Amino acid sequence: MSIDVGQRRRFSPDARREQILSVAVRLFGERGYAEVSTTDVAREAGVARGLINHYFGTKKDLYLEVIHVMLTVPPVALASLPDGDLPVRIDAIVGWFLDVVSRHSQSWLAAITAGGMAGDAEVDRAISSAIDAAADAVLTAVGFTAVTPPMHAMARSYVGLATSTAREWLERDVLTRAQVHRLLSLTLLTMVTSVFTDD
Amino acid sequence: MSIDVGQRRRFSPDARREQILSVAVRLFGERGYAEVSTTDVAREAGVARGLINHYFGTKKDLYLEVIHVMLTVPPVALASLPDGDLPVRIDAIVGWFLDVVSRHSQSWLAAITAGGMAGDAEVDRAISSAIDAAADAVLTAVGFTAVTPPMHAMARSYVGLATSTAREWLERDVLTRAQVHRLLSLTLLTMVTSVFTDD
DNA sequence: CGAGCTTGTTGACAGGCCGCCAACAAGCCG
DNA sequence: CGGCTTGTTGGCGGCCTGTCAACAAGCTCG
Numbered sequence: 506m507s508i509d510v511g512q513r514r515r516f517s518p519d520a521r522r523e524q525i526l527s528v529a530v531r532l533f534g535e536r537g538y539a540e541v542s543t544t545d546v547a548r549e550a551g552v553a554r555g556l557i558n559h560y561f562g563t564k565k566d567l568y569l570e571v572i573h574v575m576l577t578v579p580p581v582a583l584a585s586l587p588d589g590d591l592p593v594r595i596d597a598i599v600g601w602f603l604d605v606v607s608r609h610s611q612s613w614l615a616a617i618t619a620g621g622m623a624g625d626a627e628v629d630r631a632i633s634s635a636i637d638a639a640a641d642a643v644l645t646a647v648g649f650t651a652v653t654p655p656m657h658a659m660a661r662s663y664v665g666l667a668t669s670t671a672r673e674w675l676e677r678d679v680l681t682r683a684q685v686h687r688l689l690s691l692t693l694l695t696m697v698t699s700v701f702t703d704d
Numbered sequence: 705m706s707i708d709v710g711q712r713r714r715f716s717p718d719a720r721r722e723q724i725l726s727v728a729v730r731l732f733g734e735r736g737y738a739e740v741s742t743t744d745v746a747r748e749a750g751v752a753r754g755l756i757n758h759y760f761g762t763k764k765d766l767y768l769e770v771i772h773v774m775l776t777v778p779p780v781a782l783a784s785l786p787d788g789d790l791p792v793r794i795d796a797i798v799g800w801f802l803d804v805v806s807r808h809s810q811s812w813l814a815a816i817t818a819g820g821m822a823g824d825a826e827v828d829r830a831i832s833s834a835i836d837a838a839a840d841a842v843l844t845a846v847g848f849t850a851v852t853p854p855m856h857a858m859a860r861s862y863v864g865l866a867t868s869t870a871r872e873w874l875e876r877d878v879l880t881r882a883q884v885h886r887l888l889s890l891t892l893l894t895m896v897t898s899v900f901t902d903d
Numbered sequence: 904c905g906a907g908c909t910t911g912t913t914g915a916c917a918g919g920c921c922g923c924c925a926a927c928a929a930g931c932c933g
Numbered sequence: 934c935g936g937c938t939t940g941t942t943g944g945c946g947g948c949c950t951g952t953c954a955a956c957a958a959g960c961t962c963g
Contacts, residue, residue, distance in 0.1 A: 518940075552941085624820045661868070664868070687899060755913080
């Protein structure tokens with residue numbers, strides 16, 4: 506019952522990196538950080554454990570690349586948002602966010618809360634930059650050009666509301682998409698019209 | 705250079721538990737879950753490492769009790785909220801929340817995001833019940849009696865907004881308390897008057 | 904006041920995971 | 934075909950965790 510019948514094969518470094526990384530993304534996505542050992546990744550990749558350290562360094566470094574992949578969302582069609590009225594633009598950005606988060610729910614939503622390793626400096630920085638990207642997307646979609654630091658911080662807060670609401674929708678199944686859409690649209694409208702104005 | 709000059713002393717089980725638990729709360733509050741070993745807790749408590757397992761079982765069980773302590777907030781003066789108009793009650797509950805979270809910021813805010821161990825089933829359940837408690841506090845303070853599941857879920861979402869906003873305020877120092885208060889009050893008012901109404 | 908007993912406490916053992924590194928060999932090149 | 938570059942392996946040392954038999958602190962009873 507030999508699993509790996511194959512001899513020892515040489516791959517291109519890029520190919521090996523990609524292969525190991527894809528296995529790591531899958532495993533870290535299914536279970537958490539602590540529940541996945543480098544031995545697991547090596548076994549499922551059909552590779553010696555030491556090779557992971559050779560390519561990625563530390564297990565935490567591997568995890569950093571994994572969450573980078575999981576948090577990197579194709580900003581496709583983000584520029585193709587309608588130029589209509591403010592409520593129209595808000596509906597568009599909210600719908601776009603719900604589409605994205607429902608597609609890679611198991612990836613993005615799990616990584617944004619650092620499934621298993623919040624508190625680490627580098628992991629927190631990676632998550633923070635992902636929040637920044639989402640906040641920037643919201644601000645540009647709403648139509649803001651000159652963004653002050655407080656406005657940016659409030660947009661980051663709104664991303665926190667969006668993620669927690671999406672979690673209620675996708676992982677708890679008690680809210681409908683329409684309710685989530687309505688909540689996020691109205692709160693964003695309130696923040697834009699009443700909160701951002703005078704800072 | 706002997707640190708512990710004391711002989712082996714016998715304590716009451718409750719006293720030992722409390723002593724070890726206080727040390728664990730401090731260490732897990734300062735650093736994350738993975739960064740603190742049971743050897744650290746045992747050393748700082750002046751106790752053999754095996755005693756921790758004897759009293760708490762697994763390291764994760766100890767961590768569960770730790771976050772239970774950190775997330776248990778004295779609901780003092782929560783019943784003594786003013787009975788005034790809706791904006792008045794909202795201002796009161798928001799101010800109360802900001803007071804609480806600014807006092808145990810290093811505890812509550814760090815534990816609500818499961819500093820180092822999200823994804824675990826039991827840890828997630830503990831955090832979820834803490835969110836439930838906060839959501840119930842918000843709902844009762846606002847004045848709702850009959851709470852439907854969707855409303856409860858929306859209140860949980862609002863708690864997510866509150867925590868992320870408090871994090872922007874306390875850990876990033878770019879928002880003032882007044883701005884945070886205004887944001888949380890206006891969004892809660894919006895949710896109560898426009899979102900909750902028709903579900 | 905001393906012997907015995909309850910039980911809080913300890914230290915060591917076994918298993919697992921991680922980072923590191925010298926040795927090995929697959930595939931190219933002259 | 935022989936040598937060489939370098940992708941790849943397996944084992945070593947160290948740290949961490951859960952378990953458990955042995956030890957002793959302090960109470961109890963004769």
